[in-house]
Amino acid sequence: MGISYYDTLLPVRELGDGLQAALAGLRLPYRTLAAVGMPEGRVLMAFVSDNARLSGMFAANWAQVNGRPEPDATLYALTRPARSYGLDSTWDAARWWSRERRTMVVFGFGSYRLVKVCVRGICSAVSGSDTMFLHGCLLSVGAEADKRGIVVMGSSGAGKTTLVAGLLRHPGYSLTVLNDDWGAVSLSSGSSVSTREKMLHMKSCSVLALRPSFFASASPGSYLCDLSEPDRSARVLVSPEGVYGTAWSTAATIIKHVVVVVREPVDWQPPTQSSAAAVLESEGGAGLIHHHEAFFNGSLILTDEDDKLCEERRYRRLLERTVVSWVNNCGTPEELVGNFISAVM
Numbered sequence: 001m002g003i004s005y006y007d008t009l010l011p012v013r014e015l016g017d018g019l020q021a022a023l024a025g026l027r028l029p030y031r032t033l034a035a036v037g038m039p040e041g042r043v044l045m046a047f048v049s050d051n052a053r054l055s056g057m058f059a060a061n062w063a064q065v066n067g068r069p070e071p072d073a074t075l076y077a078l079t080r081p082a083r084s085y086g087l088d089s090t091w092d093a094a095r096w097w098s099r100e101r102r103t104m105v106v107f108g109f110g111s112y113r114l115v116k117v118c119v120r121g122i123c124s125a126v127s128g129s130d131t132m133f134l135h136g137c138l139l140s141v142g143a144e145a146d147k148r149g150i151v152v153m154g155s156s157g158a159g160k161t162t163l164v165a166g167l168l169r170h171p172g173y174s175l176t177v178l179n180d181d182w183g184a185v186s187l188s189s190g191s192s193v194s195t196r197e198k199m200l201h202m203k204s205c206s207v208l209a210l211r212p213s214f215f216a217s218a219s220p221g222s223y224l225c226d227l228s229e230p231d232r233s234a235r236v237l238v239s240p241e242g243v244y245g246t247a248w249s250t251a252a253t254i255i256k257h258v259v260v261v262v263r264e265p266v267d268w269q270p271p272t273q274s275s276a277a278a279v280l281e282s283e284g285g286a287g288l289i290h291h292h293e294a295f296f297n298g299s300l301i302l303t304d305e306d307d308k309l310c311e312e313r314r315y316r317r318l319l320e321r322t323v324v325s326w327v328n329n330c331g332t333p334e335e336l337v338g339n340f341i342s343a344v345m
Helices: 017-024 052-061 112-126 160-168 204-210 240-247 273-281 305-320 333-344
Strands: 012-014 030-037 042-049 073-077 095-098 103-106 131-135 137-141 148-153 175-179 182-186 200-203 223-225 235-238 253-262 323-328
Touching: 017 103, 030 052, 030 182, 042 052, 042 112, 052 112, 052 200, 052 235, 073 112, 095 112, 103 112, 112 131, 112 200, 131 148, 131 305, 137 160, 137 253, 148 160, 160 175, 160 204, 160 333, 175 182, 175 240, 200 204, 200 240, 204 235, 204 240, 235 240, 253 305, 253 333, 323 333
Parallel strands: 012 095, 042 073, 073 103, 148 253, 253 323
Antiparallel strands: 030 042, 095 103, 131 182, 137 148, 137 175, 200 235, 223 235
8 A cells, every 4th residue: 555645754553552541641731622514413523732832723723612522533632752751752753543442642743734634534534434524625616506516626736726716716607615625525415514614724825825915904813823833924724704705605515526636748638537536546657646645645544455445435436426527737827717617517
């Protein structure tokens, strides 16, 4: 099995009983419970940490849950190396996951980007076989009887944000955004909904692509700089309405179309509908489609071959019930938008 982009940075490993017992003796001061929206129900995620900054960002990112209901999964984010907690250093340099206890533990945790990656993976791991969390921007296109859900997917840098920004500015094109970067879909019904994030964790350059005047005109409290990044202006937590305005929606939609944005030579020929799943699952020899991030990206918890096969089945079910189009970003932004409209119309 190939190695994903994020796994080369911090791989997922099975969590043993020894570490679970050691965690029971730690007193971590920050605990936040959040609800991640799904087509049917929600995933209750507990974030437990000794890092005040990450805990504050997690609380700002997600809608909070009142009371102390039992979470569906727990993420332990510990700031220091394992030895600082009286544990062996072999517990460093990995994301430790217990499928039985639905618990993930990470030491040396300082990046909110990693929080986002872990939450994605945990949601995928604890959801049922009919629910799939996918990496992509969810759009509702058209009006009335012609309205349909479209997922825009593609590797980092392929042009997803450029495409959505162009569509939002296109005159007369009816479009709403339900999820900016990832969300859940029911594989039996095709229904998908907003994750219900209060604030989106976005690259600053993506915010500017979507709303060029945002930082010059933003009101106090409408965004927070991600202080966990070396470049503190590189990423922000920002209100979805601040970026997308009235185009942001929390309504549900039925996904009818998957659009994959790629950067390939101008004479590149896209795969056929029947071969789309095989090309996207490919972990080698697929040209620039994967850039640095395989279709089965590092937000997933793929600790063994069974995990991968389970996720493959989910993707195949999605692609079998939808139309799959490939949009090659090899020209101007205007041409990219035109190619998308031609593909989905």
